[in-house]
Amino acid sequence: MVRKTLASATNAPRLSLRAPRDVSRVEEPHLLDGDHREGELYERASFDGEELAGITLQECVLQGVSLNDTELRGARFIECAFEDLFAPVFRAPRSSWRETSLRSTRWGSAELYDSRLDGVHLDGGKLDYVNFRSAQLTDVLVSGCIIGELDLTGVRANRLALQDCTIGTLTLDGAQLKDADLRTSSFRGISGLDGLRGATIDEYQLQLLAPFLADSMGLRVEG
Secondary structure, eight states, X not given: OOOOSSOOSXXXXXXXXXXXXXXXXXXXXXXXXXXXXXXXXXXXXXXXXXXXXXXXXXXXXXXXXXXXXXXXXXXXXXSOEEESOEEXXXXXXXXXXXXXXXXXXXXXXXXXXXXXXXXEEEESOEEEEEEOTTOEEEEEEXXXXXXXXXXXXXXXXXEEEEESOEEEEEEOTTOEEEEEEOTTOEEEEEEOGGXXXXXXXXXXXXXXXXXXXXXXXXXXXXX
């Protein structure tokens, strides 16, 4: 379980992640779209540009794997552990992620719109643009990440926490948030302030938000 770092009535993500056990190392990785693979370890493999739509990975480990421009539309990842994934272009719209951890991820643009994430921890990555438009996020923790733009347009999120992240632009137009904890993270800009309803912020963040709130309300602030 993830413990709350600050005393709050905001419910933290409920995570019960564990590393897959007894995985078998795949010496010459070869995957096909629609495959269902279970209990496998992939190290320093490249699937760049491959068509892997609808693939299912269950209790698998991927370490140092390159997925640049790989077609992962509708893919399913169940109880997996990923580390050092690399993709200047990551394509996984309408994908499903359950009880899965991602560490030290390096993505340029990540297309994850219309996806569903349940019990996911994204930790310590560098991502330029993450597109979660219209996604469903439940029990999701994003920690220690540097993100250029995080697009949560139309997202439905329950128990989402952004912890110790540095985010350029946070887009929240039409978002529906419940128990969303944004404390300890920093933002240079926020779009769609109405989408903040249901989020928890700290006093410092409130001060940073003041100019955006004033602008959205048409207020003129003069000394």
